[in-house]
Amino acid sequence: MNRLLSHRISSNGAVIDRQKLVHFEFDQKKYTGYEGDTLASALLAHGIHLVGRSFKYHRPRGIFGSGSEEPNALVRLIGDKSSEPNLRATQIEIYDGLIAESQNRFPSLKIDFLSINNVFRRFFPAGFYYKTFMWPASFWMFYEKLIRKAAGLGKLSKKYHRPERYEHKYAHCDLLVVGSGAAGLQTAIIAAKSGARVVIADEQHRFGGWLLTDNDFNINQIPAASWVHETVKNLQSAPNVTCLSRTTVSSMMDDNFVIMAERVTEHLGKKDMLLPKQRLWKLRASKVILATGAIERPLVFSGNDLPGIMLSSAIRTYINRYDVLSGRRAIIFTNNDDAYFTALAIHKAGGFVRCIVDLRVNPKSQIITKVRKIGINILAGHAVIAAHGLRHIASVDIAKYNSGKQAPTSSILHMDCNLLAMSGGLNPVVHLHSQRKGKLVWDERTSCYRPDNKSDEWVSVGAANGTFELERIFIEATKIASTTIMKLAKENNKIKTKELVTVPQIDKDKQNWTPLPTWLIQAGQPHVSDKTAFVDFQNDSTAADIKLAVKEGYSSVEHVKRYTTTGMATDQGKTSNINAIGILASCLNKSIAETGVTTFRPPYTPVSLGAIAGRNIGGLFDPVRKTRMHSWHQSNGAKFEHVGQWMRAWYYPRDGESFQQAVNREVYATRHYAGLLDASTLGKIEVKGPDSAEFLNRVYTNNFADLPIGKARYGLMLKEDGMVFDDGVTTRLAEDHFYMTTTTGGAAGVLSWLEELLQTEWLDLRVYLTSVTEQWSVASLSGPNSRSILTACMSENKNITDDFPFMTMKKSFIAGIPARIFRISFTGEMAFEINVPARYGAALWSHLMKIGKEFNLTAYGTEAMHVLRAEKGFIIVGQETDGTVTPHDLDMGWIISNKKSDFIGKRALERKSMNEPQRKQLVGLLTADPSKVIPEGAHAVLDPNQEMPMEMLGHISSSYYSPNLKHSIALALLKGGLNRKGQTVYIPMLDGQQPIEAKIVDPVFFDKKGERLRG
Amino acid sequence: MVDTISRIVVGCTAFNDKKLPILKKPESLKAPLIELSEIKHLGKLNVRCGKKNRDALGKLIHCNLPIQINQINSKAGRFAISLGPDEYLILAEPGSENQLEKTLNSSDISKYISVVNVSDALCAIQISGPKVRDVLSKGCAIDFHPDSFYKNKAVQCDLALANIVLVCLEENEFIFICRTSFAEYILDWFIDASYEYGIFVSDGI
Helix, strand or coil: CHHHHCCECCCCCCCCEEEEEEEEEECCEEEEEEECCEHHHHHHHCCCCEEEECCCCCCEEECCCCCCCCCCCEEEEECCCCEEEEEECCCCECCCCEEEEECCCCECCCCEHHHHHHHCHHHCCCCHHHHHCCCCHHHHHHHHHHHHHHCCCCCCCCCCCCCCCEEEEEEEEEEEEECCCHHHHHHHHHHHHHCCCEEEECCCCCCCHHHHCCCCCEECCEEHHHHHHHHHHHHHHCCCEEEECCEEEEEEEHHHEEEEEEECCHHHCCCCCCCCCEEEEEEEEEEEEECCCEEECCCCCECCCCCCEEEHHHHHHHHHHHCECCCCEEEEEECCCHHHHHHHHHHHCCCEEEEEEECCCCCCCHHHHHHHHHCCCEEECEEEEEEECCCCCCEEEEEEEECCCCEECCCCEEEECCEEEEECCEEECCHHHHHCCCCEEEECCCCEEEECCCCCCEEECHHHHCCCCHHHHHHHHHHHHHHHHHHHHHHCCCCCCCCCCCCCCECCCCCCCCCCCCCCCCCCCCCCCHHHCEEECCCCEEHHHHHHHHHCCCCCHHHHHHHHCCCCCCCCCCCCHHHHHHHHHHHHCCCHHHHCCCCCCCCCCCCCHHHHHCCCCHHHCCCCECCCCHHHHHHCCCEEEEECCEEEEEECCCCCCCHHHHHHHHHHHHHHCEEEEECCCCEEEEEECCCHHHHHHHHECCCCCCCCCCEEEEEEEECCCCCEEEEEEEEEEECCEEEEEECCCCHHHHHHHHHHHHHHHCCCCCCEEEECCCCEEEEEEECCCHHHHHHHHECCCHHHHCCCCCCEEEEEEECCEEEEEECCCCCCCCEEEEEEEHHHHHHHHHHHHHHHHHHCEEECCHHHHHHHHHHCCCCCCCCCCCCCCCCCCCCCHHHCCCCCCCCCCHHHHCCHHHHCCCCEEEEEEEECCCCCCCCCCCEEECCCCCCCCCCCCEEEEEEEEECCCCEEEEEEEEECHHHCCCCEEEECCCCCCCCEEEEEECCCCCCCCCHHHHC | CEEECCEEECCCCCCCCCEEECEEEECCCCCCCEEEEEECCCEEEEEECCHHHHHHHHHHHCCCCCCCCCEEEEECCEEEEEEECCEEEEEECCCCHHHHHHHHHCCCCHHHCEEEECCCCEEEEEEECCCHHHHHCCCCCCCCCCCCCCCCEEEEEEECCEEEEEEEEECCEEEEEEEHHHHHHHHHHHHHHCCCCCEEEECCC
């Protein structure tokens, strides 16, 4: 208990609940804190500053800030089944049972072996990796492993299964207010009264922003904290307002599409929650008001990264919000008035402020007078030129300092302390503005980059806009809220503009917001080096690194950023960017405005991968589509394969058959008796309208205008580049009505393409397309016995099967089910594709299997279908073609009509290069060893003994064992293949295996004349 | 904790004889806040026609085709949903679709229109309950504010990873139409998305 109280001060009206003790663990040690504490505040309450080791030099690092700007205090949270690295201790709310551990140290925080890097830091300058590990080039793979181990931040959980729920949510609003400080609350409450749909989001666990830290004054004659409380209550009770705390607006994109990560139950640390751990919001806002506040800048001097050196505003926050005094002997180092409030807070909390070191020579304001009256020593025109200590700050060197000349002008004064507050001015949080490609302008008065506020879609207000004095923030917020509401009201008549709007009045000590920009404190002492004057704490880059980069010739801010990695860590340089630009500018003798600023990119703070995935995991990762015959396949032991989103029966192993045995049996049975394939997934499109024939003539290479009613024709579809795009059989049902089939995988793409043509190119054609892929279930009955089975199944007109020529269609009834029967074949056997309305699909299949039993009917899967069609040399679009194959390459010149004046791809096919004899052309391959099956995708060469890299002739597109030929067969696309028939090729193998020898042959291996097909 | 009160085998057409947990409800809730059921065997016709024939077609269907897109008209158990400038989906009482298709295809205007029976290609699922808009907004980018998505409005949109036609019947009552092969996925998605509210899945109407 004693330890718990060591840095807690008496209650100050803070946000923690002293009645609720919380137990947690950090680095295997047990601690307690109070409900409302962050991990950082609870650790500081125990006097713990040191929480991590730095990225490159493994220097000890302490808690530095109090919010999302924190560069040092990155910890790993350990759960039952998973862990999450790189979370900011300043944003983790503690709960009972929380287990956290520090990162980037081995074996422990206090003794870290790799801190040896710190001793040798002069050997690790900017660009160290580029300079050192480039030779020999092949060694990089080796170096990389070592570097990855030594550097890096945190460790990922090895278990990829996360038991927690992460959800997504879409939302829409008229106005999004980002941030709930003075500016955010004021704009939101005005908007709320207008009736507009408002969303207000804040990354912290409660609304109020800096008013939670600085509230020692009145707003509208009531205490500031009460004003916040009232305003938030009004917002929460307004039906048109959605209040989202613990919600980080991480990205703002075109058209005000905003991504927000809400920590819904994460802070409770409970399991079995109905609500998700996090919710990722995808919000569309008509207007956005950015009231994101500002982040304090550190000062850059030697040793400024020691634990115990913190942002002045953070120290004040820990006192006022969490009743935690981070150190009892404090020194304040500042270039502005704001740190004086910190001095007051420390003094009030019972700490001893040894002195305030102010870079300004003659600072004057109401607050300074007040501090002076208390008796705090102010050293104006001075600077801290170095800090000393082992694992915590112990003392500082102070000297008179001339900011203009950038040099100390007096002897050094040593002073001991255990806390140093630093304040180098404020940076507006312009990240979201910058993400939307908003420009930034340098403001000389306030020494900061602020948004240009030129957009109509979003606007920054308050500290985010470079307005730091509270009175002015309220005036600005009121004005901007009113104008935004006026704009919204123009588009939406439900939004009222007449509500009385008043500017809140405050009685706060006036401060003088004119910081004295001083980017780097030059020690001017031989023993003090700026190699420990840190600019980017998370990436360990120093003032010396930036100077070196300039010396080596870098001048662009973007290049220096990348070369020194300043601002490239997970905190995206929230505390470092402007200091780096300041130092760069003075090295280049340029102004900051001339030097320019880098761009902030999403996300504002890292977003958990779990939140990005949401519920699109496991069975919901991708829809699985099944045909109506699926249950039959399943109960008959089918193995399935995924074709696009479809699940298709692949093969049906019986009694311990292997894959090959089952496929061989199915192929054999289909050729000798009969086979049945579920072909329901084929794309099907109804083409209707007076110009349908003309339309088909334009999209297929062959002629469809002359196709008689009731007849079917195979067609090849090209894109404008003359390459094969899709194929299928189209049947004429009536003069103005066709039934088109497409490949399974291409169905959606073909329909979109055809619709695009009709809607954008051929507006004159009166044609309507409707997808009926799922309206019809299709059973493909194939083999010598197929006609007999079909006849046996017909419930009427049994004789129609007698006169049923190849490539025709008949409508009839099978087992009472209305059917469209097509005599078409993909196996080379006599075959019938039976289409029935999908509700009868399962019944049709069972019936055919039952009747077919006495005819030796065998169900076959997609693998057998592949073998059967390959025996016939039939192509599969997407397997024999890859978007670079023309009909001529497939030796299918016969399908290109010479009579038609035009079709898509015709012009491209007439280009000279399309008939170049050395194009890859489709051929068959027969292996010398009939049992050897060539792997698909392998490459063929003429001479297997040539030097590497070998000259490749082409690749194997399909390869199977054919049980009917008792021979391995393959289809290949080979350079000049059509003229190479009879030649021998070799297919080199991996792993030292002998190359496979094969002969180039015609791709039709079986029934070359097609006698079985026409039967 | 979610507990499964009972399991029955439901012979739904769209759900492929999937074994459905009929009621999933958090213990803390008295009743589930979402209900879902399939409207089985509804007749569905995809109709394409230009402005000229719109009124004539409406007369034949006994339900006027909506003039504005994203609207529905309903009359005597029939719905006409506008899907685009010249595309409509007609929902008709089960079993009436074949006759309706014949009537339209043998009419005077049959040359200029396209009528395709898609009763088996699509399925219709009804969802309702006080939290139905919240569940939909977990997977659908449409604005579900009642001022924006109101009675008799229809949209074609994505729900999670499936394409649907969504129709608002009452403030907290919707039907959506999707390709039948996506019905199982959508059902799984809905049960999952309703986790915090509880869902009652019924055998279908």
